[in-house]
Amino acid sequence: MVEIWNSWWFQNTLVGLLVVSGIAVVLRLRRREYWRLAYREVCRRRGAVICFFVLCLYTLVALIDSVGWRDALRDENGELMRDPRTGKVVYDRGGSALDHLLKGISSKKEKTYSSPMSRESFMLESVNRDGKVLRERPPLKHPGAHLLGTDRIGQDVFCQALKSIRTGMVIGILTTLLAVPFALLLGVASGYYGGLVDDILQYICSVLSSIPTVLFIASFMLIFGRGLPQLCLAMGIASWTGLYRLLRGETLRLREEEFVQAAVAMGVPSWRVLLRHIVPNVMHLVLITAVLRFSSEVLAEAALTYLGIGVGSDTISWGTMINDARTELTRDPIIWWKLCTAFAFMLGLVLPANIFGDAVRDALDPRLRTQ
Amino acid sequence: MLAYIVRRILYVIPTLLGVNVLVFVLFFLVNSPDDMARQALGEKNSDPVQVERWKEAHGYDVPLFWNGNASGIGRVTKTVFFTKSLSMMWGDFGKSDMTHESIGDEIVRRALPSLCVTAPIFLATLLINVFLAMLVATARGSVTDRVTQFACVVFMSISTLIYIIAGQYFFAKLLRWTPVSGYLPGLDCWKFLALPILVGVISSLGSGIRLYRTLFLEEINKDYVRTARAKGLPEWQILFLHVLKNAMIPILTNVPLQLLMLMMGNMMLENFFSIPGLGGYTITALNAQDFAIVRSMVFLGSFLYVVGLLLTDICYSLVDPRIRLG
């Protein structure tokens, strides 16, 4: 299972599917007047448009970090290496397109800390000069190559921050993708059918939502182990109840609307009513919730990682970066760049997401609009 | 009124039972006692004799649901479900898997430090947020309003971790106002609590002000406010007497939600500031993979939430008669 998840063909296919279906949804929505209006409303706000482009940039980085390939291994003479027994070509573990792009920087390892764009190491070292021992900063192996400095074991901080984008985006998007179908299906069914179905679903919802989210995620991760897929799954399960309640309420209201009543009176089967009349009319709520929640999921990752229930320590994320860097602030002299980089990159995603989310909400749901 | 409260309390029981069953499913069916023993003993060390001994030592050696070997009521009571899961309903949390200490005692011991952090944060947050949101709401549409709203979004976009780290750096290291971390029982605790409380309040400012501002604006646009204005009532009276009173209803519903959010902040704060509270207990148990403690804390957390919700509903029904009659 994990093998398949980690294999590149699976990831490439998944990313391809996601992109294609995303484009298809956008094309479909463009045909509808309601969404076109909303689009124009969002476009009217300059801030929102800028934020949208920032988000696109992040998504792009995440995408090229999600597709990848494996290279064949070569020995010193440039010959392809083959398995001595089977004669098959041997491949390395592979890397994403971003890994290949960044190879130039990420392979430039230093010994330890160096400040941004520095030409010399940050740490003093003992140097023997003319029989005297001095402590001075030795020159770096790759002076000026590290835009945002290097960390304790000499890894480029900028590369780490870029690699963290994918983790953040995966958590934000996958969690929503897992929670939305559940919430949509159950919420609409619960509101439309009412009766026993509604009672049972409501009960399940109230049970699930009374477990504090952190504790639920914590026990989930404890039982299924730490990792990105597990985290997304746990957060998805923990977060569908809010949207479910919202959709149930909206469906209850829509059920009484004349156009739904008319459809029912004309003998349209209930699944068709749901699909053609109810679901399209609650989609704006789904979108608003998804966009607004995106940022909180990204933030939650950092907190959960600190608590030891987030992604494992072998996955680079802003949470792990902040967690590593927090003691560096008390160093003397202070080392600020790793913490600040993680903070800035995270803010760079979350802030536009929040602003854009506000704009989308205002555009789609005038009732909720704040002045 | 009494009938409503009784009905509401009765509804708590099936919810808690549901939580109990869910916890049981997660901790005993998905991850069976055998798995637990294997995890505790080491992955490859699944020598069946050792697994049995571990289970016996920790009281997991009985069947999950139905004990055919026992007689009478023991068929139900001598089961893992009854002794390990259902017993939590009446406050019997059992013993830790690792240290064999009584979890109930530990919860009682740690409840006070936790409360000392959570309660002031909760109260201060509510007061400050309502007050500031009120100020912003009076200046709606102005530059101040827009700047504040943007500032709120920025505040919301910053991770709690950053608040804590920055708070420790500025207040403890640079300004030397408080100790970096630690805790002492008794009255001495205030110097340790000041910083976590401050950080807790600041980190909730962004979302708090935004939420309350929306609530106030919704109220301000209502007809009765227009009537009051038309009557010539002074603005402050409208705001503080009429709007606040009505806006407090949705704020009240927010109380258990807030408590829930504080659990999360609590864990972080307690862990960062080394406060021996319930959050820190959970984190230690998580890192030690102590299933018994995590199980108990999940149930305790849900219990608190359900009770919080119940209290809110009762308060709500006191304020708004439509609820209990409807």
Next chain:
Amino acid sequence: MTEDSSSSSGVDLARKSGFRLRVVLAALLLLFCALCIVLLRGCTNDPWPSGFSSSDTYFTNYSSEFKTFDPAVSYYVHEGEVLDSIVEMPVCYDYLKRPYELVPMLAESVPVPVYYGKSGEVLTGDPPSDAVSRVEYLVRVRRGIKYQPHPCFGVSPDGKGAYAGVDSKSLKAYSSLSEFPVQGTREMTAVDFKVAVTRLCDTRLASPIYSTFASFILGMDECSSLIKAEVARLEQESQSCGIRLESYPVVPDYRTLPLAGFELIDDHTFKLVLSRKYPQAIYWMALHFFSPVPFEALEFYAEPGVVDAGYSFKNWPVGTGAYMMTECKLREGLTLVKNPNFRDEFYPSSGSESDKALGLLADSGKRLPFIERIRFQYERESIPIWIKFLQGYYDTSGIPSDMYDAAVTLETNGDMGLSPEMAAKGMAMTRSVTAISYYLGFNMLDPTVGGLTPEKKKLRQAISIAVDYQEFIDVFMNGRGVPGQSILPPGIYGCVEGEAGVNPFVDQWDAESGKTVRQPLARAKELMVEAGYPNGIGPDGKPLVLYYDASGSSSQSKATFLWLREKMSQLGIVLEERLTDLNRFRDKIRTGQWQLQFTGWVADYPDPENFLFLFCGENGIVATQGRGSNKTNYSSSEYDKVFKRLETMANGPERMALIDEAVKILQEDAPCCWGYHPMSLVLTHGWLKNYKPHHVGKTFMKNLRIESEARTEYQKRENAPVLWPGYLVVLLVLLVGSWRLYVWRS
């Protein structure tokens, strides 16, 4: 008309009440500002309870959790520092003398071995070990030494133990054992040593030194099986009474169970009988495994009521030492206070000239201990420790590598000295080489990295080349250490330094710098090919994945792991981390469920045998079910043969040659990647007197003295809070607030 007047009065009313509101708001504003100022003025960063910092208390900390203070089980340095202040041993090391010298503690004199030959004749001099068939140590215990006050010695009017059959509910009212109303004491006798040594044979305790002791003390194995039988009998008895054995383990009477190696002569004399020549036995008598255990204590801690109230021997040890435990919260802190029954002991009066110069002899002949109370505080991270040390709330501190450049300057001759800023604060730095070896161990039982086939040896050698500990020392320790060539640290007999000591399989001598350096990476890659992993790709066509087992997850340990992973990846090896908590980690080690771990060994006594025995096959931790100390489970008959010969030999050229041979075997087999030997730099504040690091003995706390006035003064000076930003903010709030109020009015 009427309408008009009413409306005007309404406006008037509004204006009036508006005024009233403004007054209320202004009052609130003032109150808020006043409150802020009061809070600001009350600011303090003193982490101790009020009055504590100025009292005669020594503040120290621990960052690894304590598992046990049971003298038969505890074997970690940080546990030893606490335990050895509470319990005492027959002999101990002199506090000041270097090289380390044993002096009597509970014994009247340092016992000397008497060797007996095959026919029972007394052998003189240093007889060869195969001529010796029996060794005796006669230990005379001092008279009149009393135990600390403890409820286990309390006697009820009817002559029984005061707490026999006690109910746990009545005990829950007390937060500590020292609060129990009935306390008592009694004189320590030779029987208590019998209990201590016999207890080691109890398999339930899994004492870590059992196998070592059983190899030289007569009749330990027989005693062990006797105890097993006795325990089974007692368990059956208590099971029939319906007592849960898991919660209330039975206590066999260790006083009467026969142990051939321990002869009780009278109340104050006992004889320790060894089955073979083993001169290191005397060093073991300086460790807490030999500290007397009163049987009353074991009975007391077995009382179901006491167990239920949460007291156990492993948390509340009982001893004759200078201090006794009064508070034990393992995840918060421990408090030790002076033992009122402590015997007359005086600060040593003989020391070297340098000791005299350092003022270490100023207190000669004064009664010990000096300090009233010791506080061990649990601190998970190094940074708060350092900050609190600078603030004067801790009395000593190591130097976290993060703070190295701030604390240490390098003198022109390359020696490390205290930086002027620190010296100005009155601190002192003590520098010493420790007898510690850290290494990256391979689990020799593991199918991937273990085994003694040539391929596996080469794999381990290749990894050893790639993992360059000189770089580790530079990156993580600011160069405070020496990369290891073998398990023996410098200063221990048998350790060869310089070119002759280079590990030929991993390192080479760099004549230019006069240092050993790792062999080039190309060599490691060659070795990988020979080991069957060209470029890290195994026979199955997949990269070799190794697991690094560790406990805890501080950022330091994570950085270490990342560094290791980076080094391994040079060979194409993928390293993954498996984290668990300390207790489970120990279980993993005990059962051999690990692959790679970073671990260390601190000398119990200054003899190479204490390091080389770590690789003796019969000490294998899995083979002995957790009782051995050979964590790597290395077992080679060739090595064992050499080790057995050098083990008991007196130092000399013959032993030196054997040690060389043993070291060479280890270097070739590479059961671990030899890590480094750290150098210890300890900073002490000026008010802490009589501090001299002792890397073998741990009973140093009683010798320390604190000048608490100087400390209080320093704390006041260094911790004055910077209040002006606070005042500024209050002022701003006041200004903005009053401006708003003013604007509102107009």
